Amino acid sequence: MSGIATVENAKIAVIGLGYVGLPLAVEFAKKFKTFGFDINKARVEELNNGLDHTLEVSEDLLKSVITEDCTTNKGLYCTTELEKIQGCNFFIITVPTPVDKHNRPDLTPLYKASETVGKVLKCGDIVVYESTVYPGVTEDECVPVLERVSGLKFNEDFFAGYSPERINPGDKEHTVAKILKITSGSTPEAAEKVDQLYRSVIVAGTHKATSIKVAEAAKVIENAQRDINIAFVNELAKIFNRLDIDTDEVLQAAGTKWNFLKFKPGLVGGHCIGVDPYYLAQKAQEVGYHPEIILAGRRLNDGMGEYVAHEVIKLMVKKDIPVKGANILVLGVTFKENCPDVRNTKVVDILQTLKGYDTNITIYDPWAEPAEVKHEYGWDSVKELNGTSNCDAVILAVSHDEFKDLDLSKLCKENAVIYDVKGVLPKELADARL
Numbered sequence: 295m296s297g298i299a300t301v302e303n304a305k306i307a308v309i310g311l312g313y314v315g316l317p318l319a320v321e322f323a324k325k326f327k328t329f330g331f332d333i334n335k336a337r338v339e340e341l342n343n344g345l346d347h348t349l350e351v352s353e354d355l356l357k358s359v360i361t362e363d364c365t366t367n368k369g370l371y372c373t374t375e376l377e378k379i380q381g382c383n384f385f386i387i388t389v390p391t392p393v394d395k396h397n398r399p400d401l402t403p404l405y406k407a408s409e410t411v412g413k414v415l416k417c418g419d420i421v422v423y424e425s426t427v428y429p430g431v432t433e434d435e436c437v438p439v440l441e442r443v444s445g446l447k448f449n450e451d452f453f454a455g456y457s458p459e460r461i462n463p464g465d466k467e468h469t470v471a472k473i474l475k476i477t478s479g480s481t482p483e484a485a486e487k488v489d490q491l492y493r494s495v496i497v498a499g500t501h502k503a504t505s506i507k508v509a510e511a512a513k514v515i516e517n518a519q520r521d522i523n524i525a526f527v528n529e530l531a532k533i534f535n536r537l538d539i540d541t542d543e544v545l546q547a548a549g550t551k552w553n554f555l556k557f558k559p560g561l562v563g564g565h566c567i568g569v570d571p572y573y574l575a576q577k578a579q580e581v582g583y584h585p586e587i588i589l590a591g592r593r594l595n596d597g598m599g600e601y602v603a604h605e606v607i608k609l610m611v612k613k614d615i616p617v618k619g620a621n622i623l624v625l626g627v628t629f630k631e632n633c634p635d636v637r638n639t640k641v642v643d644i645l646q647t648l649k650g651y652d653t654n655i656t657i658y659d660p661w662a663e664p665a666e667v668k669h670e671y672g673w674d675s676v677k678e679l680n681g682t683s684n685c686d687a688v689i690l691a692v693s694h695d696e697f698k699d700l701d702l703s704k705l706c707k708e709n710a711v712i713y714d715v716k717g718v719l720p721k722e723l724a725d726a727r728l
Contacts, residue, residue, distance in 0.1 A: 297418035299383035301490045307331055307382035309407050314459040315388035317350050317470045321495045323359040323370035329379045330372040341372045380414045391425045397572045408436045412443025415452055422455040422488055426570050428577035429507040432456050453484035456506045458513030464633030474498045478509035517570040518588055523557045525591035528598055531559040531728050542717050559728045561640035562595040563629035568638050599643025602715055606687055609711045609725050615686050618652045623685045626692025627659045627667055627675055634661045641691045642671050660696050687711040693718045
């Protein structure tokens, strides 16, 4: 055990350079020799040129830490070559944990990343997982892969840790170093080493959980809690719509009480809130418990895109606007505002429902890359509006800053329907909002 990795001799490999891995690698690179490993050659080339298409790390900051010399004492060396990370003793895995089309957890990226690390794992090394999982995945699913590929013995030759990511894409205020970090380890000593490593770069501090399973559970309930609360206000929005009451005005009034939780209705997509509850539900069912509130919240939130589309169609019918062949402008296709991330965006549910009515849809999003939208969902989108002035309906689906300055009167026909999903337009301008 005396040979276990320490902060003093830390050489860090971050496996996966996406929204989670890159900001973390950049923070570590300010103090330690850090290797960023990714199987996507185009992504590595982009980063080595000082560019980050996710916009999580600025060009200036990225260029200040990127290095082409893998022997320096600090800095970030990005690579697709496995042999480059052989000398590392802390391996931090930050790959996605999605669900499949049946909403079942897909651990394939974790298995593959564990196999990759297993090929270079040495005695004394610590492997830390950041990907969101259900309790038990690190030790019951990932560690056996590390043992099988490396031939080493868990908690004798190598150790594991779990420190759940808390990245908020597009948020330039709550960056990785400013968000308190949960840490954990497979032994008391490993837990301390992991905590020391993160504490050295996370200025907000750390919370050392009592076990890896506790840390895993803490992460997955963070987003399940938000999901359930948003589902509640989404249901309220449906109720108040039928009662002809403004939901926002109700929430503002209720929010005057000191302990009222201020959530707003909306589409729940992205890589966390719209996915993580399924991981907890899966594990609950494995141990014989059928979760009711968690899955009810998921069902309600997953149906909000279809609900919005049908509400728009109803408003069009009330205004005697022919639905078939109508020109509908959808503002925004990313899963949240001021961010290029289109993963698990629920705007697609609006689009698919409207498509069933044979409408003509234009998707305008200055943040989303059209090629990515096309590849992921098969929809065409544009980053600039040219000549769109005959809209029968406009749906503000994402509250990008650019949309707040749009003159909708120049885009719409005189009697057009304007539906504000995000509640950011002046009330007198929108026919309805969620």
